Amino acid sequence: MTGGPRDQIAYLDHAATTPMRAEALAAMLPFLADSYGNASGSHRVARAARRALDGAREVLAGLLGASPGEVVFTGGGTEADNLAVLGASGGPRTALCSAVEHPAVLEACRAVGGRVVAVDRRGVVDLDALWDALDERVRVVSVMLVNNETGVRQPLEHVVSVVRERAPGAIVHTDAVQAFGWLDVAALTAEADLVSLSAHKFGGPKGVGALVVRGGTVLRPMLRGGPQERERRAGTENVAGVVAMAAAAEATARGREEAVSHVRELSERLLAGILETVPGVHEAVHRPDRIDAICNLGVEGVEAEELLMVLDELGVCASAGSACASGAMEPSHVLLAMGLKAEEAKRHVRLSLGHATTASDIDAALAVFPEAVQRLRS
Amino acid sequence: MLGPPVLCENWDVRVLVGLSGGVDSSVAAALLAEAGHDVVAATMKLWGGAGDSGCCSVGDVDDARRVAARLGIDHHVFNFSEEFDAKVVAPYAEAHALGRTPNPCIECNRHLKFRRFLDRAVRLGFEAVATGHHARIVSDGPEGLPRLVRGRDAAKDQSYVLSMLTVRELTRVLLPVGALTKQEVRARAAALGLPTAEKPDSQEVCFVAAGRGQGPRERFLAQRIELHPGRLVEHASGAVVGTVAAVELVTVGQRRGLGFSPSGRRYVLEVDAASATVRVGSEEDLLTDAVELTTRTWVASPLPVGAVVLAQASAHGRPRPVRLTETGVRYLGGPGRRVAPGQTVALYAGDEVVGSGIAV
Numbered sequence A: 001m002t003g004g005p006r007d008q009i010a011y012l013d014h015a016a017t018t019p020m021r022a023e024a025l026a027a028m029l030p031f032l033a034d035s036y037g038n039a040s041g042s043h044r045v046a047r048a049a050r051r052a053l054d055g056a057r058e059v060l061a062g063l064l065g066a067s068p069g070e071v072v073f074t075g076g077g078t079e080a081d082n083l084a085v086l087g088a089s090g091g092p093r094t095a096l097c098s099a100v101e102h103p104a105v106l107e108a109c110r111a112v113g114g115r116v117v118a119v120d121r122r123g124v125v126d127l128d129a130l131w132d133a134l135d136e137r138v139r140v141v142s143v144m145l146v147n148n149e150t151g152v153r154q155p156l157e158h159v160v161s162v163v164r165e166r167a168p169g170a171i172v173h174t175d176a177v178q179a180f181g182w183l184d185v186a187a188l189t190a191e192a193d194l195v196s197l198s199a200h201k202f203g204g205p206k207g208v209g210a211l212v213v214r215g216g217t218v219l220r221p222m223l224r225g226g227p228q229e230r231e232r233r234a235g236t237e238n239v240a241g242v243v244a245m246a247a248a249a250e251a252t253a254r255g256r257e258e259a260v261s262h263v264r265e266l267s268e269r270l271l272a273g274i275l276e277t278v279p280g281v282h283e284a285v286h287r288p289d290r291i292d293a294i295c296n297l298g299v300e301g302v303e304a305e306e307l308l309m310v311l312d313e314l315g316v317c318a319s320a321g322s323a324c325a326s327g328a329m330e331p332s333h334v335l336l337a338m339g340l341k342a343e344e345a346k347r348h349v350r351l352s353l354g355h356a357t358t359a360s361d362i363d364a365a366l367a368v369f370p371e372a373v374q375r376l377r378s
Numbered sequence B: 001m002l003g004p005p006v007l008c009e010n011w012d013v014r015v016l017v018g019l020s021g022g023v024d025s026s027v028a029a030a031l032l033a034e035a036g037h038d039v040v041a042a043t044m045k046l047w048g049g050a051g052d053s054g055c056c057s058v059g060d061v062d063d064a065r066r067v068a069a070r071l072g073i074d075h076h077v078f079n080f081s082e083e084f085d086a087k088v089v090a091p092y093a094e095a096h097a098l099g100r101t102p103n104p105c106i107e108c109n110r111h112l113k114f115r116r117f118l119d120r121a122v123r124l125g126f127e128a129v130a131t132g133h134h135a136r137i138v139s140d141g142p143e144g145l146p147r148l149v150r151g152r153d154a155a156k157d158q159s160y161v162l163s164m165l166t167v168r169e170l171t172r173v174l175l176p177v178g179a180l181t182k183q184e185v186r187a188r189a190a191a192l193g194l195p196t197a198e199k200p201d202s203q204e205v206c207f208v209a210a211g212r213g214q215g216p217r218e219r220f221l222a223q224r225i226e227l228h229p230g231r232l233v234e235h236a237s238g239a240v241v242g243t244v245a246a247v248e249l250v251t252v253g254q255r256r257g258l259g260f261s262p263s264g265r266r267y268v269l270e271v272d273a274a275s276a277t278v279r280v281g282s283e284e285d286l287l288t289d290a291v292e293l294t295t296r297t298w299v300a301s302p303l304p305v306g307a308v309v310l311a312q313a314s315a316h317g318r319p320r321p322v323r324l325t326e327t328g329v330r331y332l333g334g335p336g337r338r339v340a341p342g343q344t345v346a347l348y349a350g351d352e353v354v355g356s357g358i359a360v
Helices: A022-032 A044-064 A077-088 A103-111 A127-133 A156-166 A239-277 A304-313 A333-337 A359-377 B023-034 B058-071 B081-097 B104-123 B182-191 B215-224
Strands: A071-074 A095-098 A115-117 A140-142 A171-175 A194-198 A209-213 A281-283 A294-299 A348-352 B014-018 B038-045 B075-079 B128-130 B135-138 B147-150 B230-234 B240-244 B267-272 B277-281 B290-298 B308-312 B320-324 B328-331 B344-349 B352-359
Touching: A022 A239, A044 A071, A044 A194, A044 A209, A044 A239, A071 A077, A077 A095, A077 A103, A077 A140, A077 A171, A077 A194, A077 A209, A095 A103, A103 A115, A103 A171, A115 A127, A127 A156, A156 A171, A239 A281, A239 A294, A239 A359, A304 A348, A304 A359, A304 B075, B014 B023, B014 B104, B023 B038, B023 B058, B023 B128, B023 B182, B038 B058, B038 B104, B058 B075, B081 B104, B081 B215, B104 B128, B328 B344, B328 B352
Parallel strands: A095 A115, A095 A140, A140 A171, A171 A194, B014 B038, B014 B128, B038 B075, B230 B277
Antiparallel strands: A071 A209, A194 A209, A281 A294, A294 A348, B135 B147, B147 B352, B230 B240, B267 B277, B290 B328, B290 B352, B308 B320, B308 B344, B320 B328, B344 B352
16 A cells, blocks of 8 residues: 555464465475375275375374374364364253354354353453353363464363363363464363364465364264265365375474474564553563463554554554454454453454564564554554 | 645545445546556445345445455455444434434444544545545635535435535545546446446445335334334324324425325424324425524535525435525525425535535
């Protein structure tokens, strides 16, 4: 729009999606070209696809602390979340989820007449409220590992304990979509029955994800019409996508420790720089409660819709809240659940970092953020 | 924010076009882009969920996005739904509850398009906003101040719904299609291959779902306010001559659904929601010497009491000569019809808007 050319873009929206890792792209290309087989067939072209699919499944299972048979490939994180909630619930009052879940869980839960458990002002699920909401009718409880808007970590191990105590028959699902890049998901979800993943949040392609379905957990499939994924998800397998997801997951897990400290350093510098130079900015959540990659900031006297436009113009990509069907921004349901007023929630922006974020991205953001805020406040 | 007027013929302007998803604003954007201006488009999300069919529905936003893509300009969506509800929808319902006849399109222009949207555009560094309204802004007034005049296509002229604008806004507004006829607009859209070329014109109030007759309006208002049956009282005799299902839906000047009196057709003369009474009478009873106005605005400086102007009381009503009074206007050359309370009266000098007011 206005201003000079954007010669360099500082992409600080990794919680929305990440650029593809080179390993993932390289891994998938053969399956978009010569290795085009349908993994369900019997001939050599099909068998080559099947081998790739099985290999990817083993890799992911290993990284998720599951056996290969427990990994169900899906068409993304939303499908994995939907399959978990819709597939495990059984009518009104049989599903429970936290108020800060991704809409893929929240809306699925509401659609089956499930209930929503409050979070506290820090954005953490209220375990007392969960305790009170649980009864023997509940069949599935869904609490995410890391919130996509605030980065707040949820106490999954306590959630599991409460559920096992109050509703021993209930299935525990966790949406680990935002967690995989930063946390040891295998260790943290060891006690959960269902775990959702989405490839494009950690350097894989869009349109592919996975649901870990621990042995003995019975789900009603949403897609029928084929024996794929052991009849838990019909449809010809997305071999290229799955192979790329596995490659991205491997690279992510291998570099995780380094990425975590790298992003911690960068995000601390980003925040320190913004808080020092721009008055009237505050962090939405306590730092110890969240992962370092997601920084949610309230900016007084500025509407997020406008700040994002100016940042974009100045070459910084960030986001806020969630988009409705028209593409308009809605006040974040996560911030509202934490007790913010709609007016306050509309002043929050999310800057999210990825493993590929560089010091110069942070410099670029720090160079324009004060100017952007200043321009809108004047 | 009042600065030198924006003259799009003279220099390149950074302009934010309000794309509604209709053909007029599509062509407005196209004309500005063609003229070499720095154009960005934005659609205001004012109302409705995912499945609605009124203005700014998802379908309209999609159309706007497609037009912007076709023109190679950036497109944004602004969520102003809370303000729209507070400044347009809620007052609309409240006015009906009082038996008045509000004009929500004018309030949307006043509070949303030419305030909220314009203010945001200025904050974002734009020099002007543009819309697809059929009216013209001419900057040949004293000191180059902009004047608002009727659109070239008399049948599509929308200066009435812009009559509450003042030079404060007009210096920052461009109305590129006001110089074209509707036919020319459609031809232009077709020639450019714009996906909205054949799209029908929007009708009625956008947040009252599309449909025929009183049904949709009644259904909408019933969700917001309590509707009460009312009595029709004959003006001359004081006799109760009938009933209406909802006094809140009756408009002064209305003649449908009221039956005949001995003197001919009946017209609504007055609506008193408090007592659920609708006073009716003959066409002659509907006449009045003067119309009292509130919320008066002047495009430039106020005109003096006694000045003669033309008054237009609806979007395509016939302008009548009036003389300005302390409290409103007085008809010249004999009485004129009452104006429904809540309706905007636009004041013209020839084809130029000079001001506006809302009938009391």
